[in-house]
Amino acid sequence: MPVKLHVDDISLSFGGIKALSQVNFQVEAGAIFSVIGPNGAGKTSLINSINGFYRPQSGRILFEGADISQLPPYRRAALGISRTFQNIALYTNATVLDNLMAARHIHMKSGMLAGALFWGAAQREEIAHRRRVEELIDFLELEPLRKSIVGTLSYGLRKRVELGRALALEPTLLLLDEPMAGMNVEEKEDMARYILDIHEQQGTTILLIEHDIGLVMDISQRIAVIDFGELIGVGTPAEISGNQAVISAYLGEGSA
């Protein structure tokens, strides 16, 4: 399995606070790779570093073997890195359809003038991409909500729309930041099913941050555990559940 993402020894600090210190792991292409850890451990900082919102002070991010540490976030997205957010970050005043279409930005070409005239090529492009987005709407069962304003949707639906938006970018690496936070069991199961389907049908590499340990153990091939900005264990679910450092981080010193 080729390496999709290599987080190479990155350290990130905000003033005196060390958010990440020398985190180093590799994600194989086509894997579901989960990152777990207590609140404030630095999981979201890790994702933010991968897609360029934060710039780690040291270390490199390698994507498909190429160093992307210096690229601005939008260029990293153009390489095929997409994500969802822990606190939903949708375009709230736009429709579901427009949210998904907006994520097709990197795949579309028409400029200002072509768009303003909405003639020939621009219109054909619009329709072609609409077709792709409609497939996603089908997949995520959002058909009745196509033209609803995102701000009016319920929390669970918004999470689903956000997943759709991340997928509309046609990523090869998908970063999911707590996609199931605040959901009930049924919604969680739905979301897990979508994630597995994406993984299976499109072979997308998925980096998942999640607190529900049971679910993480079920669906991931490999798991990384972070505590206080340090990587305290990487391995298969079985290895992680037997890892002493992980157990003490979660349950406290001297447990088990």
Next chain:
Amino acid sequence: MANIKPAGVFDTTYEDDMAIDRTRRDKFWKNLAFCALLLVPLLSASGPLGLGLLGDQYIGLIARIAIYVIAVQGLNLLVGYTGQISLGHAAFMGVGAYGSAILARELGFSFWLALPTSALLTGMLGLLFGLPSLRVKGFYLAMATLAAQFIIPWALEYPLAGWTGGTRPLSLPAPMIGPFTPYARDSVSPETPLDFTAGAAFIVDVIAVELTAGAVDSARIDILQPGGAPLPYGDVNMTVTRDAAGNVIALRYIASKAGAYRVQLAGAAEARAEVRRGKALSFATDTAMYYLIVPLAVLLMFLARNLIRTRTGRAFISVRDNDLAAELLGVNVFATKLRAFFLSAVYAGIAGCLLAFERNSISLQMFQLDLSIEMLAMLIIGGAGYPLGALFGVTFIRLLQEAAIPALRPWLSDWLPQLFPFIDAVNITSAINPILFGGALIVFLILEPRGIAHRWELLKAAWKLRPYAY
């Protein structure tokens, strides 16, 4: 509120689903409204039919509304769709106005060339003043764009005074289409002047006079306008050619008023000049300007409408709603903001240029901070981030200021001083305009902060869904 269809009408293709006019009836009404707009000048007294059903001042009023609709739509693209704030929009209009005036006066650009050139120039300047948006947002960006509102009028007033005339008004010729077609060729000498009658509607008479013989140095060409007074060489409709010594050797004049003209030559007896007279299509009248401005405004609204439902527009909206998510999902946020600043300034530049040519005369007073704020208020009242927000806002405020307030003024200036006897009546009368303007703004901010356009969308939806509620 999504763009919905009446119950029972279904789309079968994505083309249909994307269309702005969702049904044939929509399209019909829209075309009808456009035709009606084009027919309005025919109702006025000075129109081709001379019906006199509508006061002449309304033609100018609608044309000015159209000009401000263009400007405010530019602001809408920036403020309503991209979520950036600009307090320098009036200054950009000023750049368009002064830019086109200077191009026309100093470089002899025709209106048709001055319009795109000054619009692009304004766009570039908008780009420059959009640069702070890389680092600052919201309130701080408002302050940064406020700089434009002070720097630009200052630059026009002092460093560029040689071109702009400083605080004095600057005059411009009326736009004209193409070269004129000569139909008469005469020769004038000091003893034999040339008399002719000009008509002035769309087709105007153009006179080109060229000295051909005789003591050129001592000859002087005069055009006497109806009434007998000679036209000054600096008249807006006159283009003068001088030789190296600064003597006038040729001139061209567009007869902007109907009536009897005389071309005469003064100086040495042997001086001769050739006069060619012709017809040209001109926009010197209010009605003609109306036909220039209104279709252009409709076109620019149409272009903006298309823009915001395609790639660039969605990028604008992404940046407005969540710039962080936009950046992480592949939108170059800074470039997108700059595009919005550029476009917004281009719209302002076009509006400024049109205003300059419509008024024939511009001054710095027209492009001050109060106009920037007024345009923002128009946008808020009309509905920021709605395709028709600019149209509703400008129409509402302009009608309030130019039709409703003058009608209410006698009654208000009677009644208000009784209500506030402790304030000098003169102060109250002069404050009626800002009071009503401010009052309208406050009422909208409280009752409908999303603007008239939002109400309009609700109304449209309700109409299409009738008799059901949803």
